[in-house]
Amino acid sequence: MSLIKKYSFPLLLCITAWLWLYNSSCIRRDNFRTNGGTIAFSQDTLLFDTVFTAMGTSTRSIKIINKEKERLKIESIRLFRGSSSPYFLNVNGVSGKSVSDVSIEGNDSLYVFASVFIDPTNTDNPFIVEDRIVARVNGQDFTLPVLAYGQNAIYVTDSVLQTQTWTKNRPYVIIKNALVEEGHTLTLNAGTRVYVHADSRLFVQGTLKVNGTKNDSVVFQGDRIDRRIYFDDEDFVNGVGGEWGGINLLKTSYNNTINYLLLKNGGASTMLGENVITDASLQVDPDTVNNGTPKLTITNSTIRNSGGYGLLAFASSIKSENNLFFACAKENVALIQGGRYDFFGCTIAGFASRINTATDKHFSMVALNFLSTGNNEYIGGNLFLTLRNCIVYGNMEDEFFPNKVNDFTAQVTLDHCLIRSNAALPSWVTQQSVLLNQDPLFENTNANNLHFNDYHLKTGSPAKGAGVTFSGMASQDMDGTPRNNPPSIGCYE
Template sequence: MQASCEKDPLLEDPAANLVFSTDTLLFDTVFTTIGSSTRHFKVYNPYRENLKISSIRLSGDTSSPYRINVDGVPGREFTDIKLRGGDSLYVFVETTIDPVNGNHPVIVSDSVVFVTNGNEQDVKLVAWGQNVTVIRDKILDSRILSAERPYLVYGYMVVDTNQVLTIEPGVRMHFSQNSRLFVAGTIIAEGTSEDPIVLEGARTETSYRNIPGQWEGIWLLPGSGESRFVHAKIRNAVNGILADTVALAGNTTLYLANSRIENMTYAGIIGRGTTIYSYNTVIANCGHYLAALTIGGDYTFYHCTFANYWRYSSRRTPSLVIGNYYIDIYENVQLRPVKAVFGNTIIHGASSQEIDFAMHPDGVFDVEFDHCLVALQPGFISDFSELFSNCVTGKEPGFAGVDEYNFRLIEGSPAIDAGSPETGALHPFDFDGNSRIDDKAPDMGAFEWYPEE
C-alpha cells in the first residue's frame, strides 16, 4: 500500500523486506582490548518505491561490544531513514572486546536490527575474542613463553645479553606495526610439526594473511648466542631474521630447521659475517632477497627450498646474493672470507637468474652448490662452473602450487631422486617428517615426493 499524497510515495507494505549483502558479518580473531578492523555490509531497497527504515540499532544496545556507522555517521541507533527505490546504504561495524575468562577464544555475538513498516530483520555479528599477553617496549631476562595465550608485542622486545628466551611449542607471537624482536642473548624457539611456533603481524584478518611489512622482524645482534628456530613460521615482516656480525668463535649464531620464512618486504634472511646452519627450511616470496649473505661468514643450507614468486612489486634482485667484502665509510675495500655450502637445495623463482655474487678477487670465496636445482642463465654458469657440481639448471622445479605457497614437488619434477645420498643421510627426514632415504635417492628441496595412494 502506498501513500498517494507524497511526491515520492513510500511503500508501506508490512511484508516489504530489505535485502542485505550478507546475513552474518564475521570478524576474524579479535584480541581483547584491541579494536578490530572495520567490516561492512550493504542494505538494499529492491523496490521501485521508497522505503522508510524506522530504526537501525544494535540488539545489545549500550552493552554491545560492537559499534556501528551508517553511511558515514556513527551512532547507537538511527531512526526514520529514507531509502530510495533501487538505492542502497552502507553499515560499517567495529568491535572492541573486553578481557574474557580463560585462554581460549570465545564467541562474542550481537546483531544489527532493522525495522521497516513494523517488519523486523537483522544481520548477525560474530567475532572470536582472544585474551593476549601484551609485551610493550620491554627488555627481558631469562624466561619461558608458554602457549597458554598469544603474545602481542608493541614497540621493541629485547632478549638481554647473557639471557635465554625459551619459546615453547604452539606459541603465537603477534607484532604490531614497526615492532621488532632484538636478541642480544639467545632465543630457543623449538616447536613441533603439530604445534609450530608462529611469529607474524598483529592483523588476524584473512585479507592480511599474506601481506608483507606488518612488523620489522627479528634481529640477532652482534655477539648474541646460539639461537635456534625449529618448526617455526616467521611471516609478513620487513626482514625475517637478520643475523648480524660478529659471531662468537665456534658458535652457530642461527640454527634454523623445519621452518618457513615468508612474505618479507626486503629479505627472508640477512647474514652479516655470521654463522648459519639450516636444513628443511622454506624461504619464500620476498621483495628483494630470500637470503643476503654479506660481509663474509659461514653458511650451510641442506635440503632447503628457496622460492621467490614475489607479486607485490617488480623485483629486480636475485633471490640469493653472497659477498666476501664491503666498502667502509672511507670508501676502502674491507675483505671478509665467506664459506657457503648449498646441498640438495632448490633456488628458483620468477626470474631466470636467481643467484648473484659480490666477489672480490683478493678475498676468500669458498662457495659450493652441490646437487642443487638452480635458476641461472647460461653465461653465469660458465663463468662460475667450478662452484656448481651435479646441479640442475634451465628447468622448472615442479612445485605443487606456487600461488598457494605449496612448494612440495609434483610427479615428474626434475628435483625428484636428484639429490646426493650422502647429504640426504645427514637429515634423513623431510619437512613433513617423511623419509628421504627409502628410495633411489633423496629429492632436492625441503620436501620428499611420494606418489599418491
Template sequence: MKSKALHLIIYILLAFLLCPFAACDDTDDYSSDPKHTLRFSQDTLCMDTVITGIPTSTYQLKIYNPHKKALLISSINLADAGESGFRINLDGMPGKQFADVEIAGQDSLYIFVEATLPQQKNAGITLIRDSILFQLNGIRQEVKLWAYAQDAYAFRGKVIEQDTLIASERPILIYDSISVAPNAHLTLAAGTRLYFHGKAGMQVHGRLSAEGTLSSPVVFRGDRTDRMFPYLPYDRLPGQWGGIHFLTTSYDNHLVYADIHGGSFGIRCDSSRTDRTKLTLESSVIRQVSGNGLELTSCQAVIGNCEISNAGNNCVSLLGGDYTFTHCTLANYFSWNVRKGTALQICNEWNGTDYPLSSAIFRNCIIAGSGTDEIEGRRSKNENTAFNYYFSHNLIHSVKEENDRIINVIWRKDDNFVLMDSRTQAYNFALEEKSEAINLGNKEDADAYPTDRNGRSRLQDKAPDAGCYEFIRNEKEAATP
C-alpha cells in the same frame, strides 16, 4: 467572470506553493507493503579471529531497496546496544541506533561495522555474537554479526634479563619491541605465538631457542588477524612488523619449527666470530617479507630442512662467513610489489669492505624464482679474499657453471610447485610430479634430515628429493589457499 477566474488561479498557485509545507501528505511516497523488505549484501558478517582490546578494520554491509517505491526504515540498531564490542556507522554517522532512515526506490546505503572485543579471561577462542536489527512496516529483519575473540598477553618494550621459558596458550602481543639481554637465554616452548604490533621487532643480544614441533610451531607474525579483502588476509602480506635481529654478542641460537612470516625482514645476523655457531635453523619457514628473508653477515650458521621464500629483496643474503644449507627450498616468487633481489645472494665485499667467505655449502637444495637468474654473486677485487662455495645435488635457476665445486646440479628454471597464487598471495612450495627436484638429492646428505619439513620420510624411495619437501603424489589436490 474574470474576477472569479482570477481568484481560482490564485488559489491553485497558493495550494501548489504551500503543498510541501502543509497541504500535502507525503506518506504515500513510502511503501507500506509488508512484503517490501530489504535485501543485504550478506546475512551474516563474520570476522576472523580478533585479538581482544585491539580495534578491527572496517567491514562493509550494503543494504538494498529492490522495489520501485521508497522505504522508510523505522529503526536500525545493535541488538546488544554496543555491549558486545561491535560498532556501526550509517553512511558516515556513528551510533548505536538510528530512526526513520529513508532509502529510495531501487537504491542502497552502507553500514560500516567495526569491533573492539572485551577480554574473555580464558585461553581459548570465544565466539562473540551480536546483530543489526531493522524495523520496517511492522517487519523485523536481522543481519548477524560474529567475531572470534582471542585474549592475548601484552608485552611493551619487554627486556628478558635472565634465563626465561615462555610457554603460553594465548598469543603474546608485542608492542615496541622484545629484547634478550646479553647473557640471558630465552626459550619459547612449542605452540608459543608472538604477535608483533606495527613495526615492533625482536632484538637478541643473548640467546634465543624456539622449540617448536610439526604440529605446534613457534610463530612470529604481525598482529593483524583480519582481511584486506575477503580473499586476502593481512597475515599473507609483507611488512606487517619488524623481524628478528641477532646482534654481535649473540651466539648458539637454535630455532626448530619456527614460522616467521610477514615482517620487514625475517632473520638478520650481525657480524660475529666465524668459529662459533651463531644460528642453527631447522625445519622452519621464513616467508613473505618485504626485505631480506635470511640475512647473514660474517658469522657461522647451519640451515637445514627450511623453506625461505618470497622476499622483496633476497630470500637468502650471505656476506662473508661460514654457512651450510641442507635440504632447503629458496624460492623467490615475491609478487606483492616490485622485487629487488634474488633467491640467493652471495658476496665477499660490500661498500669497499672485504668479508671473507670461508664456506657456503648447499646440499640437496632448490634455488628457484620468477626472475631470469636467481643467484647474484659479488666478489672482491682482491683475489686473496676468500670466496668459497660448494653446490651438490641442487636444482638451480641460474646461469650454468662448471667446476670442481659444483656436483650434480641441474641448471634450469623449474616452477613445478603445488600452489602459486599471486592474487590471494597463497603459496605452497611442495613439489609437483613434473619437478626435476624429485630423486635429485644425495642419500648421504639426507641422513642429517631423514624426514622432510612435513615429517615425511626421505629414505623410502629411489633417492631423496632436493628441497625441504619430499614429493607426495596428489599433494596438489590436498593444498588449500
C-alpha cells in the same frame, strides 16, 4: 520606468515558479512511504575473523538495500544488545549503538559500518561474541546476525624481556617492539603463536630458542588477522608481505637455535628512533662472539611471503638445514658482507605471490663478500659458503648470484645442488655434481594462492636421489621422512 514595467512581470513569474519548484522539492524530500516496505542486507551475516581482546578491529561494512521504488525512512538502526554490546555502528558519520531517522531513496542502498571491541575474559580458547543489527521500517524489524570470534592474548608492549618461556596456552601479541636483553634467553615452546603489530619487531640481544615440532610449529605472523576486510576469499588467508617487521638477532646475540618455525608475511621496513630497520623477516647481524658455534642454527623451518628479504645476514654465521624459503619480495636469502654459512638440504624458491608488495623481481639467493656503502665504496669480510643438496630455482633465468671484491676472501661451494643460472657461474665458485637449469618439477607453484604452493618433488624430478650423504646430515627431511642414500636435493625427500 518603462524598462521596469517591461521586465517586472516576467521576473515575477520566474520568482513564483522558482518558489513553487522549491516547495515541491521540499514536499518530495519529505514524502516517504508510510506503511510496509522491504529492505535487505547485502550479506546474511556480518562476520569478523578472530579478534584479539582489548584491541578491537578495523571496520567492516554492509549495505542496507531499499527494495521499493519509493523512499523509505528507517526509524532506527540499532544493536540488539544495546549499550552492553561490544559492537559499534557508524551510519552517515553518526556513531553509537543506535542511529535514528535515516532515509534511503527508492532502489538505492545505505552503508552501515561496524567495529568490535571485546573485553578480556579468563578463557584461553577462542570464543564467540554474537549480536544483531536491527533496522526498523514502518514498525517492522529487519535483523542481521553479527558474529566475531574472540581470543584472549598476552600483550607484550614495548618491553625488555629477561629469561622466560612462552607457551601455546594463549597467543602473544607484540606491540611497539620487544627486546630480549643481553645475557637472557627467550624460549618458545612448541605451538607458541606470536602476532606482531604493524611495523613492530622482536629484537634479540641475548638468545632465542624456538622449540617447534613437525606437528606443532611455532608461528610468527602479523596481528591483522581479519583480512577479509582487505582481500577477497582467495587472498585473505595468505596475507600480504610486510604486515609486520621481523626478528632481528643483534650483534651481541649468540647460540640461537630455531626448529620448526613458520615466519609469514613479515619484512616491513620499520623505524627505531631515527634509524631505518631493513625489511627482512629474519635478520642476523654480524657474529661478534665467534665462539665456534653458529650464531644461528635453523632447521625444518619456513620463511615465506616477506615484504622484503626472507633471511638476511651481515658478516654472520648460520647453519641452515631442511628449510624452505619462498615467495619473498626481495631475495629469499641474502648473505652480505661475508660470513660463514652452511646450507644443507634447503629449497630456496623464487616464485613470488601476486599479492606481494614487490614491484621488481629479485634473485632467489645472493652471496656477497662486501656491502656497498656508496659509489665505488664498500665494506667487506671473508665469505665462506657451502650449499649442499640444495635447490635454488624460480621463474627468472638467473636465481643465484654470487659476487665478490678481491680485497676479501670468497669461497663458495656448490655440492650436489640444483641451480637455475642461465649466466655462467664465476670460475671461483666450486661446483661438484651441480644440475644447472633443470626443472626440479615441484608439485605446484601458484603465484595466486600460496596455500597451493607445494615444493615436494614430483615423480621423475631430477632432484630425486641426486644428493650426497655426508657426516652429520639430518636423518630425516622437513616432513620427518627418512632420508634415502643417496638423498634427494631440497628440503623434501
